Amino acid sequence: MKKISKICCIGAGYVGGPTMSVIALKCPEIQVTVVDLNEKRIAQWNDDNLDNLPIYEPGLKEIVAETRGKNLFFSSDVDKGIDEAEMIFISVNTPTKTYGKGKGQAADLKNIELCARNIAKVAKEDKIVVEKSTLPVRTAETLKSILDNTGKGVKFEILSNPEFLAEGTAIDDLLNADRVLIGGDETPSGQAAKDSLSWVYEHWLPKERILQTNVWSSELSKLVANAFLAQRVSSINSISALCEKTDANVAEVARAIGFDSRIGSKFLNSSVGFGGSCFQKDILNLVYIAKSFGLQEVAEYWEQVIIMNDYQKRRFAENIVSTLYNTVSGKKIVFYGWAFKKDTNDTRESAAIYVADALLEEKAQIVVYDPKVSEETIYADLDYLGTRDPKENRELLQVTKAPIEATKDAHAIAILTEWDEFKTYDWKKIYANMLKPAFVFDGRRLLDKDAMASIGFKFYKIGES
Numbered sequence: 001m002k003k004i005s006k007i008c009c010i011g012a013g014y015v016g017g018p019t020m021s022v023i024a025l026k027c028p029e030i031q032v033t034v035v036d037l038n039e040k041r042i043a044q045w046n047d048d049n050l051d052n053l054p055i056y057e058p059g060l061k062e063i064v065a066e067t068r069g070k071n072l073f074f075s076s077d078v079d080k081g082i083d084e085a086e087m088i089f090i091s092v093n094t095p096t097k098t099y100g101k102g103k104g105q106a107a108d109l110k111n112i113e114l115c116a117r118n119i120a121k122v123a124k125e126d127k128i129v130v131e132k133s134t135l136p137v138r139t140a141e142t143l144k145s146i147l148d149n150t151g152k153g154v155k156f157e158i159l160s161n162p163e164f165l166a167e168g169t170a171i172d173d174l175l176n177a178d179r180v181l182i183g184g185d186e187t188p189s190g191q192a193a194k195d196s197l198s199w200v201y202e203h204w205l206p207k208e209r210i211l212q213t214n215v216w217s218s219e220l221s222k223l224v225a226n227a228f229l230a231q232r233v234s235s236i237n238s239i240s241a242l243c244e245k246t247d248a249n250v251a252e253v254a255r256a257i258g259f260d261s262r263i264g265s266k267f268l269n270s271s272v273g274f275g276g277s278c279f280q281k282d283i284l285n286l287v288y289i290a291k292s293f294g295l296q297e298v299a300e301y302w303e304q305v306i307i308m309n310d311y312q313k314r315r316f317a318e319n320i321v322s323t324l325y326n327t328v329s330g331k332k333i334v335f336y337g338w339a340f341k342k343d344t345n346d347t348r349e350s351a352a353i354y355v356a357d358a359l360l361e362e363k364a365q366i367v368v369y370d371p372k373v374s375e376e377t378i379y380a381d382l383d384y385l386g387t388r389d390p391k392e393n394r395e396l397l398q399v400t401k402a403p404i405e406a407t408k409d410a411h412a413i414a415i416l417t418e419w420d421e422f423k424t425y426d427w428k429k430i431y432a433n434m435l436k437p438a439f440v441f442d443g444r445r446l447l448d449k450d451a452m453a454s455i456g457f458k459f460y461k462i463g464e465s
């Protein structure tokens, strides 16, 4: 087993940035270089003002402050990074394909292939290549085929090391990972590569939490973990609809079933629907893979998790329209939150985007407040859907940095992200600002129903009648 002294990570995103920062922190003898083709992103990672890092993640800037320039470097010189490293992580984005075969379901592996070709072109010495991105099962085969045909006699070991961090808690998840998964060939050189990567993680994690498997199990386990997690959210969300019809309370049901140690209490918070860059993409990918092996029933089983999530988002928007007397045209609705969950500035697949889109179709006037998401991102998210002219998005939707003033003459507030600060607002003052009856639609089950009702609000909370 070789001790690694130089690591390169291709992709300075939500995974590459935090993961490599933690490796640099915990392995001071390893030089870690994170490279990316996006020069603007690299400039942000190198910004003297740590509040300008491209990613907001609690605890991240402190780690970057400690390591950057010592053993952590960010660079747009991808070739140099590859050339110098003994171990290369590929942590580029693998979104759902928007074109061609598998459009709307399969993972787009264009970036992965570009990385493999780049490594093949630049490498002069043997290297360990680590798949950090989430990839369809058997992708390592493609990588191997590209890398083994360079004709330069360079030997590559390919490992799968999927990342399980969740945004908003990424640093804590990395520092205290439940497990690290390392898949590799069951040959002597494959075993040595797996041990080298284990050695990196053993700097801060107990050995028994580092699981070694074959490559295919590792690749598939990542998709399956996300599918199981998302399935829990869709399951409890399906019950939230039933609770609203039956006077049951979804939180009480979740608590009651969660006490069963076989079920467990985590990931049973009913919400306006799951978002984020991973759950939908990875389930669609699983569905596509199942279909491509002719496993139609398996594909349909998992597809239902997405169908239920779309239903939950649609149901939330439709409830706003029907409660506001079947028309929201010209009515001011304030959105609290745009990020897909609290403590991140990431908005990919956020439920807020789809709820806003549905209300804009009904010509609502929306004002959005999110403590970490920029105006530019909010408009980009809406424009990307292509539902209407970008000009109309800007006419119908405004972005504010003043959450309390924004409620002046509003008909309703919709809570789309569970930011803690919303709980501390002066809701009496907000009530006074609003038109009456004043409606609040709590898509995150953040506020207390009785307290809101006693102020005078017409309060709707997911999963309660």
Ligand SMILES: NC(=O)c1ccc[n+]([C@@H]2O[C@H](COP(=O)([O-])OP(=O)(O)OC[C@H]3O[C@@H](n4cnc5c(N)ncnc54)[C@H](O)[C@@H]3O)[C@@H](O)[C@H]2O)c1
Residues within 6 Å of the ligand: 010, 011, 012, 013, 014, 015, 016, 035, 036, 037, 038, 041, 078, 091, 092, 093, 094, 111, 114, 115, 132, 133, 134, 135, 163, 164, 165, 166, 167, 277, 278
């Ligand atoms: N975001 C998460 O919480 C999370 C968690 C676990 C796993 N994952 C997986 O990790 C992977 C990365 O996700 P992310 O959220 O960090 O994506 P991201 O979009 O934030 O970052 C990816 C980066 O890769 C860069 N890139 C793309 N192609 C490149 C190339 N050929 N050469 C150099 N740079 C290139 C992009 O410019 C971008 O900055 C995905 O496969 C995702 O499914 C994400």
Ligand SMILES: O=c1ccn([C@@H]2O[C@H](COP(=O)(O)OP(=O)(O)O[C@H]3O[C@H](CO)[C@@H](O)[C@H](O)[C@H]3O)[C@@H](O)[C@H]2O)c(=O)[nH]1
Residues within 6 Å of the ligand: 134, 163, 164, 165, 166, 167, 168, 226, 229, 233, 266, 267, 268, 269, 270, 271, 272, 273, 274, 275, 276, 277, 278, 279, 340, 341
């Ligand atoms: O009980 C719950 C838990 C989550 N959510 C929502 O589900 C989405 C995803 O949340 P979370 O899983 O916490 O964040 P992600 O950053 O998307 O992390 C998931 O996706 C990552 C990318 O693959 C994986 O690495 C993580 O293990 C996996 O949790 C968010 O919109 C949450 O609001 C709920 O509605 N109810």
